[in-house]
Amino acid sequence: MISFTANEAKTQFGEMIAKAQREPVSITKNGKPSVVVMSVADYNAIEELKLQNLREKLARSIAQFEAGKVFDGEEVFDEIMKDL
Template sequence: METYRASDAKREFGELLLKSQSGPVSVTRNGKPVAVVLSETEYQSLKLNALRAALTEGEQSGFEQGLSADGVKAIARQRLQK
């Protein structure tokens, strides 16, 4: 992963955005990591994977409690909206 110092990221923001399209870019301040910039596509993929994992876990848990798949999904949607 490429790393930018915060001052460089500010000065070269356009370049940082371009580089984030091909992979995450770390931003540091005083030598410590403070942020990661990633493309919208990568961000949406991470969100989708997290949602899938939560649904799978919820379905397994919900079935143990006697909930239907639709009931589990409704609960997951409510939690995502919060």
């Protein structure tokens, strides 16, 4: 991934945008990654993958519910907390 400092991104905005059309660009501030700039197409693809993942999880949850695999939330969290 290409990286620009915040100052470079400001002074070379056009170049940064052009590069972001080809691949995500990391912007650092004070030497640490701060944000990523990417094309709208890449952003939309990521959002679609997130939505597909959510739909798959919902479908699995519905199937488990219909199969009678239902758990009480408090019991589940109590079991998890025992290990902490």
